[in-house]
Amino acid sequence: MDEKNHIITSPVMGTFYRSSAPGKAALVEEGQAITPSDIVCMIESMKIFTELRCEHPGIVKRFLVENEDPVMKNQALIEIEIH
Amino acid sequence: MFKRILIANRGEIALRIIRACREMGIKTIAVFSDADKDSLHVKFADHAVNIGPALSRKSYLNMACIIGAAKETGADAIHPGYGFLSENAEFAKACFDGGITFIGPSAHTIAMAGDKSAARKILTEMGIPVIPGSDDIVVSPEAACSIADRVGYPVILKAAGGGGGRGMRIARTPEELSSAFAVAAGEAGAAFGNPNLYLEKYIEKPRHIEIQILGDSHGNYIHLGERECSIQMRYQKLIEESPSCFVDETLRRKLGETAIRIAKAVNYTNAGTMEFLVDKDKNFYFMEINARVQVEHPVTEAVTGIDIVEQQILMAAGRALAIKQEDVRFNGWSMECRINASDPNDNFMPSPGQIASVIFPGGPGVRVDTHIYDNYMVTPFYDSLIGKLIVWAKDRPSAIRRMQRALAEFEITGIETTIGFYRRVFENEQFQKGEIDTHFLDTMGQTAKRG
Numbered sequence: 121m122d123e124k125n126h127i128i129t130s131p132v133m134g135t136f137y138r139s140s141a142p143g144k145a146a147l148v149e150e151g152q153a154i155t156p157s158d159i160v161c162m163i164e165s166m167k168i169f170t171e172l173r174c175e176h177p178g179i180v181k182r183f184l185v186e187n188e189d190p191v192m193k194n195q196a197l198i199e200i201e202i203h
Numbered sequence: 204m205f206k207r208i209l210i211a212n213r214g215e216i217a218l219r220i221i222r223a224c225r226e227m228g229i230k231t232i233a234v235f236s237d238a239d240k241d242s243l244h245v246k247f248a249d250h251a252v253n254i255g256p257a258l259s260r261k262s263y264l265n266m267a268c269i270i271g272a273a274k275e276t277g278a279d280a281i282h283p284g285y286g287f288l289s290e291n292a293e294f295a296k297a298c299f300d301g302g303i304t305f306i307g308p309s310a311h312t313i314a315m316a317g318d319k320s321a322a323r324k325i326l327t328e329m330g331i332p333v334i335p336g337s338d339d340i341v342v343s344p345e346a347a348c349s350i351a352d353r354v355g356y357p358v359i360l361k362a363a364g365g366g367g368g369r370g371m372r373i374a375r376t377p378e379e380l381s382s383a384f385a386v387a388a389g390e391a392g393a394a395f396g397n398p399n400l401y402l403e404k405y406i407e408k409p410r411h412i413e414i415q416i417l418g419d420s421h422g423n424y425i426h427l428g429e430r431e432c433s434i435q436m437r438y439q440k441l442i443e444e445s446p447s448c449f450v451d452e453t454l455r456r457k458l459g460e461t462a463i464r465i466a467k468a469v470n471y472t473n474a475g476t477m478e479f480l481v482d483k484d485k486n487f488y489f490m491e492i493n494a495r496v497q498v499e500h501p502v503t504e505a506v507t508g509i510d511i512v513e514q515q516i517l518m519a520a521g522r523a524l525a526i527k528q529e530d531v532r533f534n535g536w537s538m539e540c541r542i543n544a545s546d547p548n549d550n551f552m553p554s555p556g557q558i559a560s561v562i563f564p565g566g567p568g569v570r571v572d573t574h575i576y577d578n579y580m581v582t583p584f585y586d587s588l589i590g591k592l593i594v595w596a597k598d599r600p601s602a603i604r605r606m607q608r609a610l611a612e613f614e615i616t617g618i619e620t621t622i623g624f625y626r627r628v629f630e631n632e633q634f635q636k637g638e639i640d641t642h643f644l645d646t647m648g649q650t651a652k653r654g
Contacts, residue, residue, distance in 0.1 A: 133555045134583040142260065165585040166544065166553035171290065188258065190583070 125181070128172055128198040129173065130191045134165030138187040146187075152180050160198055178202040204520050205229055205304070210244065214282030214498070215572045215590060217244035220282045223512035232276045233290045237264035238582045243574045250276055257584045263287045266294050270301050280304040280519060282512075286586060289495040290317060306519040307473050308494050315469045316492035325468055326489055331461060334480065336403035344384040345455060348377045350402050356380075359405040360387040364395030373405050406488065408640040409480040410449055413434065413493075414462035415503045417514055418471050423524045426459040427503045428510075428533050430476075433639045434628070436551060441621070441644070442628065443499035444538040445506050448599055448637035452486055453545045465489065474500075474515045480641075498541065501570060505537035505595040527620065532581055535595055536602040540610070540625045542573070542590040544581045547624035555583040559617030564609035568595045573630045581618055589620070603635055 130201070138146040138161055148160050159171045160180065182199040185191055209232040210220045217233060218375055221244060224231045233248035238257035245251040252272040255262035262268070264287060273281055281298050283289035284304040289307065296310035297515030307313070315322060323333050340363055341347045348494040351358045351374070362370030362385060374380035384400070392398035415427040431447030432440040450458070462477040469492065478492040500511045507528065518524065544553045558579045563571050573590030575581070581589055610626050628634055631647055 132553055132583070134553070165555060165583040166585065168553055168587075190257070 122140070124202050126174060126176060126178065126200040126202050127184075127196045128160060128174055129201060130163050130193060130195045130197055131162060131170060131172075132165045133138060133193050134163040134170075134191060136185050136187065136189045136191045137162040137164060138183070148180050150180050150182060154178060154180060154200070160200075172197070174198075174200045176202045205516065207232060207249075207276065207278045208280045208282055208306070208516070209234065209269070209276065209278035209303075210248070210282050210284065211263070211269050211288055212238050212282070212286070213242060213244060213585065214574045214588065216284040217242075218247060218421075218574055220284060220512055221247050223510060223516065227513060227516060229516070232272070232278050233404060234263070234272055236584070238584050241580075243576070245409050252276060257582065259287065263462055263585075266291075266297055269294075270297055270303065273298075273303050274301065278303060280306055280516075281446060282306040282515070283495065285495045285498060290493075292317065297474060304519050306515050308471055308475065312319065312469050312471055316471075316475075316494045318634065319491060320524055322469070322488035322492065323489075327463060329464065329468060332486070332488050333463060334403050334406065334490070337401045339401070340399045341384075341402050344381040347380055347384055347400075347402050351377065351380055353404075354404040357405040357407070359403050360384065361401045361403060362387070362391035362395055362397070363401055364391055364397030370394055371433065382487060398490065404480045406480050408483045408642070409433075409635050410447070410476065410640055411440070411490075412447055412450060412458065412481045412487070413476045413478040413497075414458050414461050415474070415476055415497075415500070415511070416466050416471070417474050417511075417518065417524060417526075418463075418466050419518045419524045420472050420521055421523045424463045424466055425524060425526060425528045425531060427463050427509060427531060429455060430499055430502055431639075432499060433641050434643055435641055436644050441541050441543075442538065442625070444536065444551075444599075444602070445502040446533060446536070449481065449485075454481075454487070461487070461489070465492065473518050474511050483640075485498075498591065499539055501572060501591065501593045502539050504539040505570070506533050506535055507531055508534070535597045536599045537593060537595045538602050538606050539591055539593045540606065541588055541621070542592060542613075542615075543587040543621045544589050544618055545587050545621060546619035547621055548619070551621075553583060553587050554619035555587075556582045556618040557581070560614075561616075562612065562614040564592065564607075564610075564612035569604050569609050570594070575615070589615075603629060 178200040179202045207230040209239045232249040233244045233251040234254045254268045288294040292310040292314040295305040298305035372383035372387040374383045380525045388398040404460045411432045418424045430441045434442035464515045478490040479487045481487045546554045570593040594605040
């Protein structure tokens, strides 16, 4: 990973969601510009939802997991290209 | 009587229901998701049916699949437990339409209990006290002040779009209320995308007190006394007890009679709970109906000697209650700690993972309802409740000492749990004196930080 890339990781073991609720549009798409206020994905663990953001503005480069995939704590989820 | 009951649930409550069935000579059918294939409810039931993937939506909430499993295995009744489909009117109706008895109230009653504003309206008309406030969205600071004048200060503004403390403001004067209005609306808008507020009278030092009722299909109703559930964190109950040291004989009788009036008003059948807030002057206000067996039902079982799950099954099978109100005797004191897979040192964040080893407490007056064992995998797919530690003793001080003894014995390694946190709560002097309200844990946290 070079300096311009940032990896968003999961804070907890859980289920990875790309949208805020089943059937809703994805929160962000690959290639999309994001700011620190944008929610990029959700992790559900034991019925508790955690919204993840990227602390730097940038562009969503690549999703490393699929919607509804089980994820481990600290697992890499999304690669962000930092501006 | 039923021949086979399908249990549409998992975890400790599935085991609880299997145990009641086995003692009654009824065969059991477990359902399980892919994540639960090694679970004890699968092992203990007479039959087990896989109903799909780990995600609840695709398994434990999949009505068609569960009813299909019931038909395939010849189940004549379904026990929904708590959570999942237990308070889903559509599921109760689907069971009924499929010729399977739903062990719980009718679909109609579940729908009424779930529609909080409709329930509030019916009960207000009957003269049952509900928390006074705006019946609808409050449109302006002026409107808020006029409602506050009617219900009396202090008042609380709450976000219509959600809970969890965001968009909530307490005001003790009209001036405070006017300035709080804009702040609360702004917070609510940011948190829930909906700036709408409603207003309620703010109950100071409220206690959460609930009444367990049983109602059969022949119009007989009894209540099994109260449970105090004031020890909560973000509206989640953590410690429950019965009786409550705050409830005297007069209040108990009044709450019991009110709970039964509410049950009759919504044609409630089976076991249910009426939740109340009780203020420091012992005024009580109806909050909501829980149309299911509750997590904390064992404390009532311990002090009354009545098996609530057995009663649920008997009533669902059409039997008349064999217990009359005058037969219900309260004996001793019972307390329960909910053991959660969450980390008290990390803001109670979920802590799923593999348990390495467990040592369970035991001895006189100790009951442990749990589905965990050595090397059990606590998956992140479901609730964080991994067990309940229940004690019974002759009075509250003895129950506290027994709980402390049991908590000292209880050891779970491999994941974070709330056991150590409960050890601290039970050492707290205010808690020991029974000086508790629903804000107790917030206050205890602050005191601990200051100390």
